[in-house]
Amino acid sequence: MESLIKDLSEAYGPSGEETLVRTLLEDLIKEHVDRTFTDNLGNLFALREGPAPLLMVSAHMDEIGVIVTHIDEKGFIRLAPVGGLLPHLLVGQRLRFKDGTVGTVYHEKLKEIKELDWSKLYLDIGAESAAAARKRVEVGDLACLHQPFAVLGERYLGKAMDDRAGCAILLEVARRLPPELPRSVCFVFSVQEEVGLRGAITAAYRLNPGYGLAVDVTRVGDTPEAPLMDIALGKGPAIKVKDSSMISHPRVRGFMIDTAVAAGIPYQLEVLERGGTDAGAIHVSREGVPSGTLSIPCRYVHTPSEMVDAGDVRHAAALLEKLCATPWP
Amino acid sequence: MYLEELSNLPGVSGDEGKVRRAIIELLNGQPVRVGSDSMGNVLVRKEGRGGSTRAMLAAHMDEVGLMVISIEKNGLLKFKAVGGIDSRVLVAKTVRVGPDGIPGVIGGKAVHLQKEAEWKKPYEVEQLFIDIGAKNKEEAEKYVKIGAYVSFDTGFAALGDGCCLGKAFDDRAGCAAILELLMEKDGPGFDAAFTVQEEVGARGARVAAYTLKPERALALEGTAAADTPGTAKEKSSTMLGCGPAVSIMDRSLIVNREILQQIIKAGENAGVPFQFRRFTGGGTDAGAIALSREGVKAGVVAVPCRYIHSPLSILKESDYKQTVNLVRAWLESLA
Numbered sequence: 001m002e003s004l005i006k007d008l009s010e011a012y013g014p015s016g017e018e019t020l021v022r023t024l025l026e027d028l029i030k031e032h033v034d035r036t037f038t039d040n041l042g043n044l045f046a047l048r049e050g051p052a053p054l055l056m057v058s059a060h061m062d063e064i065g066v067i068v069t070h071i072d073e074k075g076f077i078r079l080a081p082v083g084g085l086l087p088h089l090l091v092g093q094r095l096r097f098k099d100g101t102v103g104t105v106y107h108e109k110l111k112e113i114k115e116l117d118w119s120k121l122y123l124d125i126g127a128e129s130a131a132a133a134r135k136r137v138e139v140g141d142l143a144c145l146h147q148p149f150a151v152l153g154e155r156y157l158g159k160a161m162d163d164r165a166g167c168a169i170l171l172e173v174a175r176r177l178p179p180e181l182p183r184s185v186c187f188v189f190s191v192q193e194e195v196g197l198r199g200a201i202t203a204a205y206r207l208n209p210g211y212g213l214a215v216d217v218t219r220v221g222d223t224p225e226a227p228l229m230d231i232a233l234g235k236g237p238a239i240k241v242k243d244s245s246m247i248s249h250p251r252v253r254g255f256m257i258d259t260a261v262a263a264g265i266p267y268q269l270e271v272l273e274r275g276g277t278d279a280g281a282i283h284v285s286r287e288g289v290p291s292g293t294l295s296i297p298c299r300y301v302h303t304p305s306e307m308v309d310a311g312d313v314r315h316a317a318a319l320l321e322k323l324c325a326t327p328w329p
Numbered sequence: 330m331y332l333e334e335l336s337n338l339p340g341v342s343g344d345e346g347k348v349r350r351a352i353i354e355l356l357n358g359q360p361v362r363v364g365s366d367s368m369g370n371v372l373v374r375k376e377g378r379g380g381s382t383r384a385m386l387a388a389h390m391d392e393v394g395l396m397v398i399s400i401e402k403n404g405l406l407k408f409k410a411v412g413g414i415d416s417r418v419l420v421a422k423t424v425r426v427g428p429d430g431i432p433g434v435i436g437g438k439a440v441h442l443q444k445e446a447e448w449k450k451p452y453e454v455e456q457l458f459i460d461i462g463a464k465n466k467e468e469a470e471k472y473v474k475i476g477a478y479v480s481f482d483t484g485f486a487a488l489g490d491g492c493c494l495g496k497a498f499d500d501r502a503g504c505a506a507i508l509e510l511l512m513e514k515d516g517p518g519f520d521a522a523f524t525v526q527e528e529v530g531a532r533g534a535r536v537a538a539y540t541l542k543p544e545r546a547l548a549l550e551g552t553a554a555a556d557t558p559g560t561a562k563e564k565s566s567t568m569l570g571c572g573p574a575v576s577i578m579d580r581s582l583i584v585n586r587e588i589l590q591q592i593i594k595a596g597e598n599a600g601v602p603f604q605f606r607r608f609t610g611g612g613t614d615a616g617a618i619a620l621s622r623e624g625v626k627a628g629v630v631a632v633p634c635r636y637i638h639s640p641l642s643i644l645k646e647s648d649y650k651q652t653v654n655l656v657r658a659w660l661e662s663l664a
Contacts, residue, residue: 015583016578016583016584016585016586017586019586039623039624040544040545040585040623040624040625040626041585041619041624041626043624067577067578067583067609068577069563069577069605069607069608069609070562070563070605070607072562072563078563078607080578080608080609081609082578082583119564139577139605139607140577140578140584140589140605192583195583198619198620199624201620202620202621202622202623202624203624205622205623205624206622206623206624
């Protein structure tokens with residue numbers, strides 16, 4: 001899965017502009033499912049047909065990024081965040097636009113570093129004038145972090161592991177599923193999760209699923225002086241109990257635990273105090289959908305270098321495969 | 330212009346009846362189908378070219394205002410804000426209270442009686458009250474009930490070089506623009522929603538979009554202009570006189586890329602000047618519409634207005650007219 005995760009991590013897809021990463025995903029998954037389709041917001045659906053009720057498995061393909069709000073007469077570009085991105089992480093960071101245009105971020109003069117906010121940041125794409133800048137970039141264009149993927153021993157480091165690691169797991173499971181399934185499974189690569197689970201809202205409405213699962217990253221508490229969180233890298237995928245978007249359905253959570261135990265797959269239980277996943281939107285769709293979340297522990301979430309453990313990713317794929325191929329209670 | 334008539338009507342969120350009736354009255358006899366729903370949204374279908382594209386235009390009828398929450402022994406009224414209001418601008422403004430529009434004024438402690446420390450801090454809502462000239466609670470209760478809506482009492486006026494002054498341009502400007510497009514003979518077809526309760530969370534638009542099932546939608550808005558002294562252009566969001574403001578993103582919506590390109594192209598082809606909104610906060614009906622049912626491609630076009638969410642705002646008539654032109658050009662580009 002390493003090269004798959006590398007390709008997905010490095011792909012371009014800030015919230016609202018997911019077409020490149022969607023094309024990549026569609027090309028990779030279409031031969032392993034019965035059909036693929038998209039909707040008005042840009043969600044990608046990959047359906048394996050089987051008996052009802054349908055299981056919706058969602059991983060979001062968007063990533064945090066920035067949007068261009070203004071280009072000044074010298075060609076410097078002003079930015080606003082798209083998703084939860086802290087301005088100080090961007091100083092000296094390269095950004096990339098859809099067409100490959102790259103620039104670097106710096107700030108206006110500051111008396112103290114704590115004065116740094118988004119209004120003080122600008123992007124320099126090396127243009128000598130507004131006209132030159134506007135040949136490459138326009139107001140409203142979106143950029144992602146520009147950061148190469150790296151393998152560090154048993155760990156993967158890269159941008160957008162949130163949630164391309166989840167996308168990679170869905171792809172891997174789609175490849176492995178047997179010809180006959182106990183029920184329909186629709187893999188959804190959703191848009192605009194980072195700005196409020198928006199793609200999952202319309203995707204769940206369309207599919208009207210019987211069950212919902214999100215596959216997404218979660219925070220860890222295993223780094224120096226980290227806020228208390230009982231999740232560590234390398235101890236297996238996490239089965240979510242609760243976050244600020246959803247309390248996992250007890251039947252779904254119980255089935256996830258039982259399945260992991262029966263298959264000898266290590267897991268951790270997750271209580272995330274702040275944050276949400278697509279399952280937060282799915283479980284309140286229409287008449288309500290029993291839902292849960294399979295989480296990949298991840299360090300440095302929402303920074304240019306997010307770190308996940310290769311074993312956690314493998315175990316998450318193994319557990320998701322069982323969850324898709326086993327009849328649910 | 331319908332803006333004057335609509336601006337002068339009270340219509341705080343949840344109390345849009347007078348605006349709704351005025352809009353329905355104006356549309357009476359026009360070749361459009363008019364209906365309303367249980368929340369009070371007005372839904373209109375105009376047949377015409379491009380009518381099959383299922384495009385929806387939305388503007389909200391409601392405005393920010395106040396609500397009476399208690400009547401004091403001395404006949405003064407305590408109140409809370411409905412929608413996002415800058416409480417520092419409330420004192421000494423005239424208002425209209427309740428369905429009969431009882432005149433009143435927002436009072437605070439007179440400056441002579443304030444301690445020095447009080448001068449330095451603006452009034453908070455809790456320190457203010459509405460005075461309707463009642464001598465005591467019993468008399469006030471004859472005119473006002475708890476829960477009565479309070480709207481600002483600012484009359485529409487022409488001002489300076491093609492400017493208009495009035496209250497509630499957010500979003501009566503959008504309502505007036507949609508009315509103009511509905512009245513045009515031979516114009517493009519579309520569905521329109523005049524929505525309720527946008528200022529408290531785009532509540533009307535959510536159900537209006539569910540009913541209309543559009544494929545694409547534009548919210549027409551009045552948006553903040555901050556082209557005032559001491560604000561650099563990149564921090565001004567929008568400027569008066571530079572044409573309609575096209576949104577790229579706000580708190581509720583990342584404007585659909587296809588819609589954004591359609592608007593830009595339509596504006597360029599029709600020679601309509603426009604500006605981008607250089608601010609990514611705030612929310613509009615388009616955010617709720619985009620998430621309706623299986624999803625809707627949505628965008629926002631707005632008339633720049635100075636001093637919105639206060640008792641008065643100022644807009645430039647040319648910006649308003651170009652907003653109508655830009656939206657018409659967009660609708661025609663779909664046909």
